[in-house]
Amino acid sequence: MLSPKRTKYRKQHKGRIHGKATRATELNFGAFGLKALTPERITARQIEAARRAITRHMRRTGKVWIRLFPDVPVSSKPAEVRMGGGKGSPEFWVCRVKPGRIMFEVDGIPRDVARQALTLAAAKLPVRTRFVSRFGEEG
């Protein structure tokens, strides 16, 4: 799973996701992609599950680009522990995704295979999504 090699601080505030994406809103690598339509935190596990769904459906042909990186640590307290005593320990990594973000791109496969692969990936993610393609390649 994806995670940073090292970080400056171990724990971060929860934060809120405001506004629309301003970066990674267009296809820059592949011919087809999966765009997020709602804001959400996406975990490293979810990204990995989506990646596997794509590569399996593509039967390891073509190419996949992951345009997310989970660099926000999320902490939690152990079960049955009273409140207080400081912030819990970091448990997993997430990526904050704003609407409009291209999360995955694929290329080197036919349009129908790409659509099906990205549909399978979308089922693994906690956001509403849309299949996108380059200008002039809309079906």
Added chain:
Amino acid sequence: MSDVVTLAAEARPEAGRGGARQARRDGRIPAVIYGNKEPSAMITIPAADLHKHLRQHGFMSRVFEIAVDGKKQRVLPREVQTDPVSGKPIHVDFMRFSATTRIAVEVEVVFQNEAQSAGLKRGGVLNIVQHEVELICTPGEIPQAIYVDLAGMEIGDVVHAEALPLPAGAALAGEPDATIAVIAAPTVETASAEAEEGAGTEAAGSTPAA
């Protein structure tokens, strides 16, 4: 050279956000025409017409003829701003030019004869590195697309920018040895690789350091 396409346009009297939003509510897309040492002109174009042209290949390398207030001018699209969520166009930049101006324009690369490529027949994968290539040429010399013939190409063969068949008068804007596409070897699916994927890669780096 690609054909000149006529686009109906109206002058946009009000500048800024309000006028642009009103145009969008009326089913038109705000746009601007600039360049050729003339003052810029604010216009609107019908959203349906723009969508129709955007859905066709090579929008950015197509010369348009836009008539505003009875004055016809030839322009080239330079930028299309889109809404990040819906993907619909919200503004277009057009640039005027003179017949002798040499401009940088991105032209689509189209791959042909995939069925006659020995490498692709044997299971190779066409990995396209650059979907467009930047050319420097006069507006009259802009090709509709650059066609790459894949016939006879084997696995491992690379198409470099310098090998592209360019029309007379056009020159490459980027590096001549830039890779346009590669015929890559197929990934052989082995039982061990499948098992490895099934087992997962959770051992390393899955949990932030406690």
